[in-house]
Amino acid sequence: MHILSLFSLAAIASVASTQAVSVSGCGKPIPRYFPAPGQSKTLRLPGTDRTYRLHIPANYNVSNKTAVYFSxxxxxxxxxxxxxxxxxxxxxxxxxxxxxxxxxxxxxxLSNPKANTSYPNDLDYTNHLLDYLEENLCVDTGRIYANGKSNGGAFANVIACNATVGSRFAAFSIVSGAYHNAIDVPGVGPCEPAPREEGYPFLIFHGTVDQTAPINGNKSANILPVIDILEQWAHINGCGLDSLWTSNVTTFSHPMVNHVSWACDGRNGIVQFYREGNNGHCWPCTRPNDDYISMGLAKCPMGHYVFNATDYIFDFYSRYRLNV
Known part of the structure; x- marks a missing residue:
């Protein structure tokens, strides 16, 4: 396996020269068209035809730098x-x-072969959206995080691989990632994140009976095995070409769940994996969520799961910030 030749959109030229915005929204009132604190609203990014949904916490203060979580x-x-x-x-x-x-x-x-790669592509959009949020809200630029489900999770991986956009995010998490090997997609290049002292923290969840994005990959659908992605980030974080995990332990009271952790270049647990036995292409949750309801027992056999992935994601994020 060639770790650094795994798919990414890292080399797309349209975003390569874009610089992070230096304008701060701290001290500014919340724009009138934004949601009120404690609420969510779907908005259009000015100057584009792209939309996004924004949630501002109930305790938001225009003078306090606030973390931002993309999903x-x-x-x-x-x-x-x-x-x-x-x-x-x-x-x-x-x-x-x-x-x-x-x-x-x-x-x-991006990463899915059917994605639109024309300018402005998804990386440009993410970069511009982040600029816009930093201009209008009091954002803590050291605590910006990326998450995604399935193809959205694969895009979080693409973001991390991009030296310009990925360098703005402190840590990453992926649930049931559908990692297309997009080496033949126009503009695809090697995974080349910007070097940084903090490394690239990665938390990945995947079910062993996932039929949509099988844990061991699917050659006919051009989907990579999850271990390829884990080893990619273990290597990038300093574990070396023959990177191995430092622990492989059963968690909870359910022997079906295994938690694997890598310690790379003195960074203990910077890459982590929850291997969900008997779970399909479903966001782990102790209550039936939309995944379990819409996909049914054929794809999500338990109807819910034994832990909330969101709990683990926010705990993981809390350990990492950028030195900006």
Missing amino acids: FAGAGRNASEQEGLSQFSNPQFNPNGIAVYPNTQNGVW
């Missing part, structure tokens, strides 16, 4: 559906942060 929906799903699935707007999991749910151009994100 990208799977193929064919929209921002509102991802808000309900991820629960990133739920104060039980995220009482203090801004949540952002971008929408796709044509139903899929």
Whole structure:
């Protein structure tokens, strides 16, 4: 396996020269067309035909720098559906942060061969949206995080691989990633994140009976095995070409769940994996969510799961910030 030749859109030229915005929204009133604190609203990014859903926490203060959490929906799903699935707007999991749910151009994100690669592409859109949020809200630029489900999770991986956009995010999480090997998609290049002291923290969840994006990949659908992605980030974070996990332990009271953790270059647990026995292409949740309801027992055999992935995501994010 060639770790650094795994798919990414890292080399797309249209975003390569874009610089992070330096204008701060701290001290400014919330724009009148934004949602009020404690609420969510779907908006259009000015100057584009792209939309996103924005949630501002109830305790938002224009003078306090606030973390931002992006969550990208799977193929064919929209921002509102991802808000309900991820629960990133739920104060039980995220009482203090801004949540952002971008929408796709044509139903899929970059990494999927059917994605729209024309300018401005999904990377440009993400970069411009982040600029816009930083201009209008009091954003903590050291605490910006990316998450995604399925194709949206694969796009979170694409973001991390991009030296310009990925360098703005402190940590990444992926649920049931559908990692298309997009090496033949126009503009695709090697995974080349910007070097940084903090490394690239990655948390990945995947079900062992996932039929949509099988955990061991699907050659006919050009989907990579999850282990390829884990080893990619273990290597990038300093574990070396022959990177191995440092622990492989059963968690909870359910022997079906395994938690694997890598310690790379002194960064303990910077890459982590939850291998969900008997779970399909479903966001792990202790209550039936839209995944379990819409996909049914044939694809999600338990009807719910033994832990809430969102709990683990926010705990993971809390350990990492950028030195900006």
